Amino acid sequence: MTPAAIPFQDPKRRFVRFEREIESALNRVMHSGSYILGAEGAAFETAFARYVGVDDCVAVNSGTDAITLGLLALGVKAGDEVITSAVSAAATVAAILRAGATPVIVDVEAPTFCISPAAIQQAITPKTVAIVPVHLHGFAADMQAITAIAAQHQLKVLEDCAQAHGALHEGIPVGTWGDAAAFSFYPTKNLGCMGDGGAVVTNDPDIAQRLRQLRNYGFDPHANITQTGFNSRLDELQAAVLNVLLPHLDEANQERRHFARQYTQRLQSVMSVEGGLPPYDDGAVYHQYALRVPKRAQFMQRLAALGIQTGIHYPYCMQDHPAFAKYCQAMPVAAQVVTEFVSLPIQPEILQQHGAQIEDAVYDCLAHD
Numbered sequence: 001m002t003p004a005a006i007p008f009q010d011p012k013r014r015f016v017r018f019e020r021e022i023e024s025a026l027n028r029v030m031h032s033g034s035y036i037l038g039a040e041g042a043a044f045e046t047a048f049a050r051y052v053g054v055d056d057c058v059a060v061n062s063g064t065d066a067i068t069l070g071l072l073a074l075g076v077k078a079g080d081e082v083i084t085s086a087v088s089a090a091a092t093v094a095a096i097l098r099a100g101a102t103p104v105i106v107d108v109e110a111p112t113f114c115i116s117p118a119a120i121q122q123a124i125t126p127k128t129v130a131i132v133p134v135h136l137h138g139f140a141a142d143m144q145a146i147t148a149i150a151a152q153h154q155l156k157v158l159e160d161c162a163q164a165h166g167a168l169h170e171g172i173p174v175g176t177w178g179d180a181a182a183f184s185f186y187p188t189k190n191l192g193c194m195g196d197g198g199a200v201v202t203n204d205p206d207i208a209q210r211l212r213q214l215r216n217y218g219f220d221p222h223a224n225i226t227q228t229g230f231n232s233r234l235d236e237l238q239a240a241v242l243n244v245l246l247p248h249l250d251e252a253n254q255e256r257r258h259f260a261r262q263y264t265q266r267l268q269s270v271m272s273v274e275g276g277l278p279p280y281d282d283g284a285v286y287h288q289y290a291l292r293v294p295k296r297a298q299f300m301q302r303l304a305a306l307g308i309q310t311g312i313h314y315p316y317c318m319q320d321h322p323a324f325a326k327y328c329q330a331m332p333v334a335a336q337v338v339t340e341f342v343s344l345p346i347q348p349e350i351l352q353q354h355g356a357q358i359e360d361a362v363y364d365c366l367a368h369d
């Protein structure tokens, strides 16, 4: 097999696109003498809160920590049950477990394959305290239904927005629906830095205050520790990179939507949304553009032979992970969809250069199947 000439993703191309601005930002940090919890981080928190449309943002070390600390700040404790989705990064479940809670993992629903509100309803017990919906591949989960269920049962909602910076549900930004929301700035996310990074956003000043303590050993504003915390801070170098890229996030999301529309227009004569095409949604931010292809291995091999690398998000649903199986409810939709998902390149810097070639190749592979 020829090595793939067109990579599935390449975060370096994103950073190099803004090379001069990033270099001067990194240089600025070096000469500032302040490397942790300084001006860059504070500026990013203000800007990102404004971007999402919430009062407060607390930057942390990763998306995983954002979920763990977010749940702890919402008051989740050992023995509590937290309902989440069967199709996500394993990080979502790992973060719930690290908060000391018991994950209750439920099925997803078409066409977005985000968590099913009906499955949430069925999984609620007297021990349930929170829901962690995941906005998979940049599509918002059904937050209208989920927040209604949460209100009815007095549950907290922490949105996992790691794949959905800037996405909308019914015209309202993700990250503003729940009590708090977790973001990741892992390099390949829609907004990424050059290392690990994450943030929690909220409109509740008490939650924000608890988060500031939790990320910094537990210190309160008087440097007292009444409840122990972690070391989970976004460093100044990463914050500086994010301060360069955040003003370009909407443009990047527009580019992703543009290329998603191009794929959809090109492929809709050979594949329907019911038959495997991702839905077209102006509120989605297309972190992934994932088709569902029953003969996936063959499809990926044919594209690889044409020099096009693809990805799988994710090869397993949560019940396939030995450490998570015991927390899983029935998940027939998730079990099926993880055998079919195949992600096409969608990073704007790659599509700008190779879009037509990829579209032609995918069309041919699907048309002659």
Ligand SMILES: *Cc1c(COP(=O)(O)O)cnc(C)c1O
Binding pocket: 062, 063, 064, 065, 088, 089, 091, 092, 134, 160, 162, 163, 184, 185, 186, 196, 197, 198
């Ligand atoms: C990337 C991701 C995470 C984890 O973020 P890290 O920054 O890698 O810790 C959590 N949830 C989802 C849905 C993700 O895609």
